[in-house]
Amino acid sequence: MDTKVKRILVPVEGVPTDNESIVLACSFAKRDKSDILLLYVIEVRRNLPIDAEMSKEIEHGEAVLEKVQRFADKIGCRVQTDLLQAREAGPAIVNEALERDAQLIVIGVPYYEKFGEYAVQPRAQYVLEHAGCRVILARDPLPQAQPALNGQ
Amino acid sequence: MDSFRPTRRQQETAAEGQAALPSNSENADLADAPISDAVASAPLKDQSPVKINPDLTTTNFVKGKRPGDVYVRRRDPHSRFFKRVGPGHFVATEEATRAPTRTERAYREMKAVLIGRPIDSAREIHERLTKVKALAVFSSDAISSVAYATGEIMLVLALAGSQALGYSIPISFAIAALLFIVAFSYRQTVLAYPSGGGSYIVSHENLGTRAGLVAAAALLIDYILTVAVSISAGTAAITSAFPQLFPYTVEIALGFVGIMTLLNLRGIREAGSIFAIPTYLFIVTLGILIVLGFGEIVLNGMPAPTEPMDIPPQQPFDPWLLLTAFSAGAVAMSGVEAISNGVPAFKPPESKNAAKTLTVMASILAVFFVCISILAVLYHANPESEQTVISQLGRVIYGDNIFYYIFQFATMGILVVAANTAFADFPRLASILARDNFMPHHFLFRGDRLAFTVGISALGGVAAILIFAFQGDTHLLIPLYAVGVFLAFTLSQTGMVVHWRKLKTPKWKRNAIINGIGAVATxxxxVIAATTKFTHGAWVVMILIPVLVAGFSLIHRHYTRVADQLRIQPEQLPASTIKQFVLVPIDTVNYASLRALAFARSMSSQIIALHVNIDQERTDRMKEKMAKFAPDINLVILDSPYRQFVRPMITYIEAVHEQNPNAFVTIVLPEFIPAHTWERLLHGRTAQRLRAEFETHPNVAVVLVPYLLEA
Known part of the structure; x- marks a missing residue:
């Protein structure tokens, strides 16, 4: 990457690839002294108001953010966290990157097959298609490949 | 998070509708400062409800790029200070307890250097002691007594001449047997009472409160004396080795007390690590000494006396002398109860680990004590020599070389750290007594390092006073010692007899007999110790114990009375709301007093603004301003021809209150706070005086409405 990044957005979901993406984001952040913003998006069903008090989901989101934050601390990386409630995660991530002036989105994608073929998950697909900034995907290794970095 | 008090400018920019009104500043020029038109024209009432989110989160609606796309950003701006663990439930982080001012931060930094960084309560379990460290923490008192117990026995026997010294061996065996009985008794206590407390708990539960308190008083005195005696003895070892330090005995001893106090304030685990070194060094060097001593006898036969020892008899040998020698040597048992008091400090399973440690400690103590007594007789140690018995043995067996000095250093070390047993147990026992409402609740407080800060500091303080009063002289302190130790033993073992009788567990008769024998023996x-040492100082302890017991009872009575008065009784519940009227003492009308009146309006519709007139001109100005800015408030003028300000105001408030004694009077006082501390000297403290005056009034609440002045 040629240009420096001031802020990196890392959407997390509470899956093993979260840590992969954090490791990747941290390597950029250390190089460019950039901020890392962790993002967890709660998808709100259409039959609920967008600001509905979804205690369980909020609690889960906070726990995921805290866990990833701890991991980031462990590898010597300071991060900020944000929790969003949106109808769909993809547009919220793209918009948040814009709002927060992020120059890079690092997004973890689990290995995912659709109709027997590899496919990018809809959330990551949307981000890839619509994000105005750079996007890096951190994909899970194939099942027969080496174990993940985090060992979650 | 530094200050929640808004400055005037902040309020003016933030407030959407402040009501205007009064103040009681003493400074006429300041108080009469003009009120800006912006404020004067502000709407009288802000009726909008205050929105508060106790979960401290904020939600922002954010518009997306696509039409109609909206999402919510949930933020926790205070997450640095509070970790949310559930709805309405937070854990304060270290950041939340950060000192707000530079002075306080500097103080905390200094404290951190001295006693360490605060430890999270959740780490309490990690601060527990392993068996190896617990042996060092709780047994240094008991094991260190090996250093002088044999000498004490021989010193008494020497009164009947050198021929009688041989009796120290059977006496040592008898004490060792008694030690096992007492240790076995305490082993049962440890298993039966896992929350600790030792003699106090056993006596309290089985013999009644009074006996428990006597045991507690005896133990507390014992612990204080343990610190004073052990540290004085350790200091004496140093001053003996370096006589030029003798004039500084008290200073050195007080220094040791200070160091011990600080080390214990750092927390039990770290204290364990530090104190393990001298304890184990003593155990190892004494063990080697015993092995070498007996090995020498086996290989080369009995040693010949190095110098002729002929102690002439001063009195005939009789059973009383034997008993006196026995009681003198029995000081070896002091400290045996330490483990039973400190069970909660052990790593889980606490009781089993404590019981094993107690057995190991009693075994080490008994073996060392008996072996030292045998070696002392076989090696012809002279109790009346300037050297201690154990030092004579060291010099003969090790030779006058580096090993002897290491052994002497270890002896000095264990004598000093023996005080640590008391530092471990005194605060714990005090906390148990505080929990039972017999000591001030401050003793329950655990400081930054999870140590019982108040207990440790109190012990250090009292021991330092004792050392200072007795000028660090061990011989003057020792006679005070034995009574407390054996009184606690006796009560504890008697309590255990009752315990077995009550529970009737398998083999209860055997256990009761063992404890009964122990109780009789102790x-x-x-009785012997109290009789023989009465005139030497034991009387002080015999007076102090009932005084302490009376003190405990007095404290308990207070806490019981408080609890009785605060207890919720379903038939006597307070009304869900209380009728109140508000009184706002006003000196002059300014910005701060207008805020106070606004605050008063939010509390009640019954408001009286009260002005004490000592200057007619000012009063007229005040009335004018009141009419302009607070026409809705009922203003009462109180002329005070004697220029008294506070007293007439209080009398008036009392007179108003008499009209409706059941109603609550809330006195709202505007108070401005200068930006700098020194500036406070430039203002009177009327608000504080009024608050102090009404502090003890049952139906009056005083509320200060602060107004922070800008620098």
Whole structure:
């Protein structure tokens, strides 16, 4: 990457690839002294108001953010966290990157097959298609490949 | 998070509708400062409800790029200070407890250097002691007594001449047997009472409150004396080795007390690590000494006396002398109860680990004590020599070389750290007594390092006073010692007899007999010690114990009375709301007093603004301003021809209150706070005086409405 990044957005979901993406984001952040913003998006069903008090989901989101934050601390990386409630995660991530002036989105994608073929998950697909900034995907290794970095 | 008090400018920009009104500043020029038109024209009432989110989160609606796309950003701006663990439930982080001012931060930094960084309560379990460290923490008192117990026995026997010294061996065996009985008794206590407390708990539960308190008083005195005696003895070892330090005995001893106090304030685990070194060094060097001593006898036969020892008899040998020698040597048992008091400090399973440690400690103590007594007789140690018995043995067996000095250093070390047993147990026992409402609740407080800060500091303080009063002289302190130890033993073992009788567990008769024998034996030693040492200082303890017990009872009565008065009784519940009227003492009308009146309006519709007139001109100005800015408030003028300000105001408030004694009077006082501390000297403290005056009034609440002045 040629240009420096001031802020990196890392959407997390509470899956093993979260840590992969954090490791990747941290390597950029250390190089460019950039901020890392962790993002967890709660998808709100259409039959609920967008600001509905979804205690369980909020609690889960906070726990995921805290866990990833701890991991980031462990590898010597300071991060900020944000929790969003949106109808769909993809547009919220793209918009948040814009709002927060992020120059890079690092997004973890689990290995995912659709109709027997590899496919990018809809959330990551949307981000890839619509994000105005750079996007890096951190994909899970194939099942027969080496174990993940985090060992979650 | 530094200050929640808004400055005037902040309020003016933030407020959407402040009501205007009064103040009681003493400074006429300041108080009469003009009120800006912006404020004067502000709407009288802000009726909008205050929105508060106790979960401290904020939600922002954010518009997306696509039409109609909206999402919510949930933020926790205070997450640095509070970790949310559930709805309405937070954990304050270290950041939340950060000192707000530079002075306080500097103080905390200094404290951190001295006693360490605060430890999270959740780490309490990690601060527990392993068996190896617990042996060092709780047994240094008991094991260190090996250093002088044999000498004490021989010193008494020497009164009947050198021929009688041989009796120290059977006496040592008898004490060792008694030690096992007492240790076995305490082993049962440890298993039966896992929350600790030792003699106090056993006596309290089985013999009644009074006996429990006597045991507690005896133990507390014992612990204080343990610190004073052990540290004085350790200091004496140093001053003996370096006589030029003798004039500084008290200073050195007080220094040791200070160091011990600080080390214990750092927390039990770290204290364990530090104190393990001298304890184990003593155990190892004494063990080697015993092995070498007996090995020498086996290989080369009995040693010949190095110098002729002929102690002439001063009195005939009789059973009383034997008993006196026995009671003198029985000081070896002091400290045996330490583990039973400190069970909660052990790593889980606490009781089993404590019981094993107690057995190991009693075994080490008994073996060392008996072996030292045998070696002392076989090697012809002279109790009346300037050297201690154990030092004579060291010099003969090790030779006058580096090993002897290491052994002497270890002896000095264990004598000093023996005080640590008391530092471990005194605060714990005090906390148990505080929990039972017999000591001030401050003793329950655990400081930054999870140590019982108040207990440790109190012990250090009292021991330092004792050392200062007795000028660090061990011989003056020792006679005070034995009575407390054996009184606690006797009560504890008697309590255990009752315990077995009550529970009737398998083999209860055997256990009761063992404890009964122990109780009788320790009671006999108690009587002998009290009789022989009465005039030497034991009387002080015999007076102090009932005084302490009376003190405990007095404290308990207070806490009981408080609890009785605060207890919720379904038939006597307070009304869900209380009728109140508000009184706002006003000196002059300014910005701060207008805020106070606004605050008063939010509390009640019954508001009286009260002005004490000592200057007619000012009063007229005040009335004018009141009419302009607070026409809705009922203003009462109180002329005070004697220029008294506070007293007439209080009398008036009392008179108003008499009209409706059941109603609550809330006195709202505007108070401005200068930006700098020194500036406070430039203002009177009327608000504080009024608050102090009404502090003890049952139906009056005083509310200060602060107004922070800008620098």
């Amino acid at each position: 009671a006999v030693i108690l």
